[in-house]
Amino acid sequence: MNELLAILLNVKPVIGAALCLTGGVLALIGTIGVLRFPDFYTRLHAASVTDTSALTIALIGMALMAPSWLIVFKLAAIWAFFFLTGPTSSHALANAAHTAGVEPLIGERARSRGRGSSS
Amino acid sequence: MIGAAALALVVAIVLMLVRALSGPTLYDRVLAVNSIGTKIVLLLGVLGFLTGRPDFLDISLLYALINFVATIAVLKFFRYRSFQVPLLRRSRGRKS
Amino acid sequence: MVSFLGLVAVLGGLWLGLSGHYTPLITWLGALSVILSSVLAVRLRTLDADSAPFAALPRIVVYWVWLMVEIIKANWVVIKACLRANLDINPALVKVKTACESDLAKTTFANSITLTPGTVSVLLEGDKILVHALYEEGAQPEAFDKMDRLSKWAVDVRGAA
Known part of the structure; x- marks a missing residue:
């Protein structure tokens, strides 16, 4: 039983680092989406991947590497703060764009324009 | 492996900077800046663990707060062209 | 009243979690800032059942x-x-x-x-x-x-x- 615990304690930082790397890669994927998608509203969707999954996974990874519970609490505070304010700023962005009259691309048009200006 | 995570975040930030510089509308730029802020919060945490000083998390928490307020402030400014407009709650005459 | 006490509890917990230094002087300063923030929240009328749904x-x-x-x-x-x-x-x-x-x-x-x-x-x-x-x-x-x-x-x- 003690050996199992020792193995777990040794493996924990490695899992944490792997989860951090996963979070970084997810942030990269979200950025690629932001660069590829054709108009503002669709880019908002890609950016929310970074705001939710990349953040959650990277913070869980850091929590596994944390030396003390105080650090875990700080990570949890960052996570809760982002999940409470992230949708607010996303909605503020979408609402401001809608109020200013930015028209979303609907349906097939988005697809063809996305292919044209994907670089 | 943590170094690779930091590298991925740096690359993501640089790519997002491309969107912030080239974004056709103002809102694309604000979106890019907001997203860069999220990534920098993660990067600060990862760098803290990379150098063995998790105290960096305090800075990243502060950065998260400022990032949110800055996004809302910029959007408010470009909507009303002024900071002097109160963002009022609907008054309902109800107290705590 | 429930929402006020809840706010004090949440702010106090947040302070305890983020501080990490528990000498008497700093603890007193922390308690003071928690009370000050709660009183300011009440004075600004930002505290009602909607903003503090503890139930x-x-x-x-x-x-x-x-x-x-x-x-x-x-x-x-x-x-x-x-x-x-x-x-x-x-x-x-x-x-x-x-x-x-x-x-x-x-x-x-x-x-x-x-x-x-x-x-x-x-x-x-x-x-x-x-x-x-x-x-x-x-x-x-x-x-x-x-x-x-x-x-x-x-x-x-x-x-x-």
């Missing part, structure tokens, strides 16, 4: 867990959309009707829609929410029914009244 806390936690599962599912769809070689997105604007009555429940519902990748709430008018979705197929008004019912159940304490 509904257990149900909010259940809702949160359900929402996390939904977010993970939706994330997978958007990640695939980002990485696919040809862009096969089909964006649409959908109007969703909500059954939530209190402001807090409406906010929770709209924020849940925004938090799930692939859908963003654009405009909130009365009991209708304008939603922009990445895939038209996944954003029929029926798709939001369950989220609507759950957020009403979790947060709308005064909905029946």
Whole structure:
């Protein structure tokens, strides 16, 4: 039983680092989406991947590497703060764009324009 | 492996900077800046663990707060062209 | 009064968690700042049943867990959309009707829609929410029914009244 615990304690930082790397890669994927998608509203969707999954996974990874519970609490505070304010700023962005009259691309048009200006 | 995570975040930030510089509308730029802020919060945490000083998390928490307020402030400014407009709650005459 | 004590408890917990230094002087300063912030919140009238829903806390936690599962599912769809070689997105604007009555429940519902990748709430008018979705197929008004019912159940304490 003690050996199992020792193995777990040794493996924990490695899992944490792997989860951090996963979070970084997810942030990269979200950025690629932001660069590829054709108009503002669709880019908002890609950016929310970074705001939710990349953040959650990277913070869980850091929590596994944390030396003390105080650090875990700080990570949890960052996570809760982002999940409470992230949708607010996303909605503020979408609402401001809608109020200013930015028209979303609907349906097939988005697809063809996305292919044209994907670089 | 943590170094690779930091590298991925740096690359993501640089790519997002491309969107912030080239974004056709103002809102694309604000979106890019907001997203860069999220990534920098993660990067600060990862760098803290990379150098063995998790105290960096305090800075990243502060950065998260400022990032949110800055996004809302910029959007408010470009909507009303002024900071002097109160963002009022609907008054309902109800107290705590 | 319940919301005031709840605010003091939350702020105190936050201070204890973030500080890490527990010498008497610093603890006293922390307690002072907690009290000052709470009194200022009361004076600014930012404290009411909507901003401090402590009564509904257990149900909010259940809702949160359900929402996390939904977010993970939706994330997978958007990640695939980002990485696919040809862009096969089909964006649409959908109007969703909500059954939530209190402001807090409406906010929770709209924020849940925004938090799930692939859908963003654009405009909130009365009991209708304008939603922009990445895939038209996944954003029929029926798709939001369950989220609507759950957020009403979790947060709308005064909905029946």
